[in-house]
Structure formats: structure tokens, C-alpha cells
Amino acid sequence: xxxxxxxxxxxMNRLKARLRRSGVKxxxxxxxxxxEVAKSLDHPDVETVFSGVRRRIPTISLDxxxxxxxxxxxxxxxxxxxPPRGRVRLDANMSSHHHFICRKCGMTRDFLNHKFDRLxxxxxxxxxxxxxxxxxxxxxxxxxxxxxxxxxxxxxxxxEKK
Amino acid sequence: xxxxxxxxxxxMNRLKARLRRSGVKxxxxxxxxxxEVAKSLDHPDVETVFSGVRRRIPTISLDxxxxxxxxxxxxxxxxxxxPPRGRVRLDANMSSHHHFICRKCGMTRDFLNHKFDRLxxxxxxxxxxxxxxxxxxxxxxxxxxxxxxxxxxxxxxxxEKK
DNA sequence: TTCCTATATAGTTATTATTATTAAATAAGA
DNA sequence: TCTTATTTAATAATAATAACTATATAGGAA
Numbered sequence: 001x002x003x004x005x006x007x008x009x010x011x012m013n014r015l016k017a018r019l020r021r022s023g024v025k026x027x028x029x030x031x032x033x034x035x036e037v038a039k040s041l042d043h044p045d046v047e048t049v050f051s052g053v054r055r056r057i058p059t060i061s062l063d064x065x066x067x068x069x070x071x072x073x074x075x076x077x078x079x080x081x082x083p084p085r086g087r088v089r090l091d092a093n094m095s096s097h098h099h100f101i102c103r104k105c106g107m108t109r110d111f112l113n114h115k116f117d118r119l120x121x122x123x124x125x126x127x128x129x130x131x132x133x134x135x136x137x138x139x140x141x142x143x144x145x146x147x148x149x150x151x152x153x154x155x156x157x158x159x160e161k162k
Numbered sequence: 163x164x165x166x167x168x169x170x171x172x173x174m175n176r177l178k179a180r181l182r183r184s185g186v187k188x189x190x191x192x193x194x195x196x197x198e199v200a201k202s203l204d205h206p207d208v209e210t211v212f213s214g215v216r217r218r219i220p221t222i223s224l225d226x227x228x229x230x231x232x233x234x235x236x237x238x239x240x241x242x243x244x245p246p247r248g249r250v251r252l253d254a255n256m257s258s259h260h261h262f263i264c265r266k267c268g269m270t271r272d273f274l275n276h277k278f279d280r281l282x283x284x285x286x287x288x289x290x291x292x293x294x295x296x297x298x299x300x301x302x303x304x305x306x307x308x309x310x311x312x313x314x315x316x317x318x319x320x321x322e323k324k
Numbered sequence: 325t326t327c328c329t330a331t332a333t334a335g336t337t338a339t340t341a342t343t344a345t346t347a348a349a350t351a352a353g354a
Numbered sequence: 355t356c357t358t359a360t361t362t363a364a365t366a367a368t369a370a371t372a373a374c375t376a377t378a379t380a381g382g383a384a
Contacts, residue, residue, distance in 0.1 A: 025380050038254040043270045045249045061334045081251040081270055082244010087207045089243040092200040100290045108205045111287050125273050128262045129304035137299045142291035187351055223363045
């Protein structure tokens with residue numbers, strides 16, 4: 001399923017503004033990789049993005065796709081479904097609970113909140129399949145990672161001074 | 163972080179009842195693999211489960227861990243965080259929206275619901291890190307997969323008759 | 325515009341995660 | 355205890371992701 005053209009254009013403009021502002025090069029490859037994700041409503045995997053972009057840039061390499069996707073994720077222009085990085089994570093708690101997920105390192109913590117249990121599911125969702133559970137996913141950056149980011153930033157500042 | 167012993171015991175009992183009822187063998191390995199996931203609150207990855215179990219069963223193979231985990235997931239005794247199977251899935255929609263995820267095939271569909279936007283995040287969650295977004299994750303089985311399951315079941319019934 | 329240079333890319337190789345295969349071992353019913 | 359279908363360990367195969375390096379390019383300076 002495809003997104004509406006005006007919304008796609010908005011997303012492309014946001015990408016360009018953001019990359020320029022950050023002093024990161026605005027390459028053809030980056031634009032096309034972003035476009036491939038941004039135009040779709042089905043949350044493609046990396047392989048799908050790769051073959052989609054390859055139709056327009058036949059020489060693109062898979063490595064570039066991965067590198068670019070992580071870059072865009074780092075800039076907050078894309079996200080992954082669930083925790084970042086491809087690794088299965090298990091959960092044995094089958095009763096109602098919710099998650100905080102760090103979008104940098106994948107750290108996940110449970111929390112309980114009775115207000116969040118028993119949310120009414122819209123019928124449009126029930127039309128997609130049988131519903132088994134509902135949970136809140138709060139995403140953000142854990143304190144450990146935000147500390148790390150600050151350090152990274154400090155180091156870069158030092159480098160610039162040299 | 164560890165779970166409370168009585169809750170762990172409850173989970174172990176549920177596992178045993180469920181496997182017996184399904185006519186699946188209740189092996190030492192299966193018990194220990196489940197216990198390793200069930201006792202933890204941090205949602206371990208497969209490697210972590212493997213090395214944890216290996217302390218008690220030094221000869222366990224990684225393959226057994228994978229096979230067992232998927233079996234337990236299939237029986238609804240465990241789940242994965244996010245979509246099943248280890249593959250990064252992308253999302254370019256950075257504004258508020260929610261997901262239905264099929265726990266069999268990973269099919270993911272967006273939906274909007276303004277009631278779900280702006281849920282009040284408890285302070286205990288804010289203590290974990292900076293919150294960037296909040297979304298609902300509805301999990302279940304999509305119609306395509308539930309059809310497939312029925313077919314599988316029909317085939318098994320036929321085999322039994324022979 | 326043309327040139328320069330830091331940064332990004334393609335192509336390839338390496339690493340890590342997951343799945344398949346098969347001979348030997350074992351749980352659970354007779 | 356015996357039997358047999360299932361399960362396992364060990365290994366090999368495949369798939370997903372990341373690293374490496376010589377070449378190419380975006381974007382600022384002249």
C-alpha cells in the first residue's frame with residue numbers, strides 16, 4: 001500500500017531540511033532509500049527496500065542501504081518496529097503489561113498501568129484478524145544512551161577545536 | 163532482574179499443563195529453556211537464553227534453544243517483542259499512529275485512533291529515559307494465517323485417520 | 325563555474341543470527 | 355521393562371548484518 005503523494009512530499013522535505021541542518025551530505029542514494037521507506041505503508045524489511053531502490057539505482061549496494069537506514073534512524077527520521085537491531089527478544093509475561101523501549105540500545109522494561117488495560121479496539125482493527133492482546137509501547141532513549149550521546153558530542157567538540 | 167518465585171512457579175505449571183494437554187513431550191530441555199525466559203524481566207535474546215541454560219545443561223545445543231522457543235511461541239506460552247522472526251522492519255511515519263501485528267507472519271498494519279493519542283505516561287516510566295512517542299500495539303493472528311492454521315489442522319486430521 | 329577535500333559509495337569480504345540435516349538418545353505409553 | 359515416535363546434539367548450510375578499502379562525489383571555497 002502506497003502513501004498519498006502530498007504526504008510523501010512533506011516527508012521528503014523534512015528529510016532534506018534535517019540532513020542539511022546536520023551537515024550530512026544529501027546524496028541521491030540517501031534520498032532514494034528514504035523515499036522507498038517513506039512511500040510505503042507496510043513497513044518493509046531491508047531486503048524489500050534494497051530491491052525497490054535497485055530498480056532506480058541498479059548499482060546500489062546492500063551495505064549502503066543498511067548504513068543509510070541506521071543513519072536515518074539515528075536522526076529520528078525513521079524507526080524500526082519493535083526493538084532496534086535484528087535479534088529476537090523473548091517475553092514470558094502473557095498477562096497485560098506494557099513496555100518502555102530504548103530506540104538506541106533496545107533496552108526494554110515492563111510497566112503496569114490499569115488504565116491502559118482494556119482499551120477499546122476499533123472495529124477496523126478487528127477486521128484485520130483475531131485480537132489476542134493490546135499493549136502500550138513507549139519509545140524513547142534510556143538514560144544510559146543519552147549519557148553516551150553527550151559524551152560522543154563532547155569528543156566531537158574537542159576534535160573540532162584541534 | 164528476576165521475577166518473584168511464586169509467579170515463576172505459576173508459569174512453570176502452566177507450561178507443563180499446556181504441553182501435556184497438547185501431547186508434546188515434556189523434556190528437561192524444554193522446561194529449562196522456558197524457565198530461563200520466564201524467570202527474567204528483561205526480555206533476553208536467544209544467545210542469553212542459550213548461555214543461561216548451558217550453565218545447568220552444559221551439552222544443550224543452540225539449535226534446540228531456537229526450536230524450543232518457536233515451539234513455545236507457537237503454543238502461546240511466550241511472545242517476541244515486536245514482530246516475530248529476526249529482521250529489521252522500517253517505519254517512516256513519525257506522527258502518532260498505532261499497529262496491528264500478526265504474531266505468526268509479522269504482517270503489520272497502521273491504524274489511527276485519537277483516543278489513543280496523548281495517553282498519560284506514568285512517572286515510573288519517565289524515570290527510565292526520555293519519552294519520544296507512545297503507541298498501541300495490538301497483537302493477534304491475521305486472517306491469512308488463521309486460514310493457513312485451519313488447513314494444517316485438516317491435513318493432520320486426515321493423516322490420523324489412516 | 326572549477327577545484328578541492330572530507331565524506332559517502334560500490335564491491336567485496338567477514339561476522340553474526342537462524343535454520344536444516346541426521347545419527348543417536350530419550351519420554352511416555354503398552 | 356520394552357518399544358517407538360519424538361526429540362536432541364552436533365554439525366553444516368543459509369540468511370542477515372556489519373566491516374573494509376579503493377574509488378567516486380557533494381558541497382564549500384576560489
